[in-house]
Amino acid sequence: MTKNLSDEMQRTARQALAGLQPMASGEEVGGLPVRRLLAAFFRARYLVFGTTLFGVLIGTFLAITTPNNYVSEGKFVFTSSGAESRLLDPTQAKETSQETIATSAAYILNSDDLLLRVVRDLGPARVLQPYQPDVEGVNPIKAAFFTVQREWNAVAEENWTEDEALKQLKRTISVERPPYQNVLIATCSANNAELAQEILARWMDEAIKWHIEKYDDQKLYEDAQKAYEASVVAHDTAQAAMREFLDRKAKVPQFDDALERLQEEEIDLAGRVQELHSDLTLKKSLLERVEKDLADPERLPPTRTRMVPAASRSDVLDKLQDRLAQAKIELTNLRVQLSDPNHIDIRDKLKAIAAIEKTIVDVRATEADNTLVPETSENPQYMKALEERDSYDREVGALGVQESEATKNHTAKLEELRRLLALQPEYENLRNRVIQTETTRSNSLSNFQLAQQKRTLGLGNYSALKNMQAASMPLEKEGPNRGKLLIGGLFVGLFLGLGVVVLRALPDNVVRTRDDLEQIEGLAVIGVMPRLDRTNLRRHVALREQGW
Secondary structure: HHHHHHHHHEEEEEEEHHHHHHOOOOOOOOOOOHHHHHHHHHHHHHHHHHHHHHHHHHHHHHHOOOOOEEEEEEEEEEEEHHHHHHHHHOOOOOOHHHHHHHOHHHOOOOOHHHHHHHHHHHHHHHHHHOOOOOOOOHHHHHHHHHHHHHHHOOHHHHHOOOOHHHHHHHHHHHEOOOOOEEEEEOOOOOOOHHHHHHHHHHHHHHHHHHHHHHHHHHHHHHHHHHHHHHHHHHHHHHHHHHHHHHHHHOOOOHHHHHHHHHHHHHHHHHHHHHHHHHHHHHHHHHHHHHHHHHHOOOOOOOEEEEEEEEHOOOOOHHHHHHHHHHHHHHHHHHHHHHHOOHHHHHHHHHHHHHHHHHHHHHHHHHOOOOOOEEEEEEEEHHHHHHHHHHHHHHHHHHHHHHHHHHHHHHHHHHHHHHHHHHHHHHHHHHHHHHHHHHHHHHHHEEEEHHHHHHHOOOOOOEEEEEEEEOOOOOOOOOOHHHHHHHHHHHHHHHHHHHHHHHHHHHOOOOOOOOHHHHHHHOOOOOOOOOOOOOHHHHHHOOOOHHHO
């Protein structure tokens, strides 16, 4: 509690003393007095000297190594007719199109294709020619100075490629169009005047040729005509190849229709063969069953014995029985000969058998004798089995023939289908080629018709690019200003050091002088004990010897 009270009283006393002696302007708390700044500068004088020296060295390095820069200038006269707007709409106004193509002219001439022509014409070695200042007639100091520049800015020979030369031209060649003028100003910078003029002159020549190739109406018309004629020839060739393929290889009038038809027929024939095979298998199984029954007398005896009245053994009954047996034999022969069970001969024979059987029944009914005697006759079930066997045998034969014919037809259709499927990839290629050439011919025809319409309307060229001023020979260098580089390096280093001094002085609260202590504590200092180092001791000894 006492300690806190004492601190509070001491703080109050300091505030009172501070009020009696107000601080001078610029020395308020939180400010940066000039004396502190000068003291900080004096303390960091070696740092400021070092940064200044570093800036001077950087400026000297740039002044020594930066080569001279010469700029050649040339001018084009650029005019546009607005004909390019007719490419989409022949009735469209041309003012907008003129301004658009004129505004884009500077960008059009900066095309990589145009710059690549210049590179291939001059050669990468010429475009990337090392900096070679003239050292004849100069003193040794300048000669050494120029040698340093050449060695520093030289490009290794293994890097003399078209890509590097193209990058160099993109940095050194520029095209500008002043507002509302049809003049294009082209400039080229290089390390010597002759190289700058040579590159710009070659670029201007290639620019005019390139512009004519891209925007000349006559050339566009000829190109459109040639493209259309070439597309017609290509389409005719593709169609001829398709006809040759269909006639000689595929041997069908329409490949897709024939392939679809063969697929449907193959499916139908496969189903027909399967159906006949199933029917034939069924009939064979039935025939085997009937033959098995006929081969076993116990299961199906050929005859049967029954008890009949004795009177039925008369001659009349015997004749009727003979006639009935003969009729049944004839019926069996007819069924073997005739495949149709409803044939008229078979139906007549059935009616005759039915009449004989009725007569036999009537005769037996008139007999009065009731004496029974055994009688042996043909088994009807056996006869019916014989008829079924004959019928199944005929059906099996007919189904076998039908199956064989259907299989033969199916095999032929399947072979034809496989042949067409093997030719399908070649047909697809030919068809795609025909479609592609048809599309190309249609597009070429549209372009050619537009070119014809444009030519008929007499709209002239798209635009014109004429040489107004040839590439000039630079009379003096554009840069660098080596004196400015040196002075700039000096000032940059100096201000960098001063900035570091200010940044270090702002947060500095170290007590070095009586004023620093009075400013921090707010109390007047009544005495200072000198630092007892060698300098102070020698000074006091000297004063005592002088009688002080």
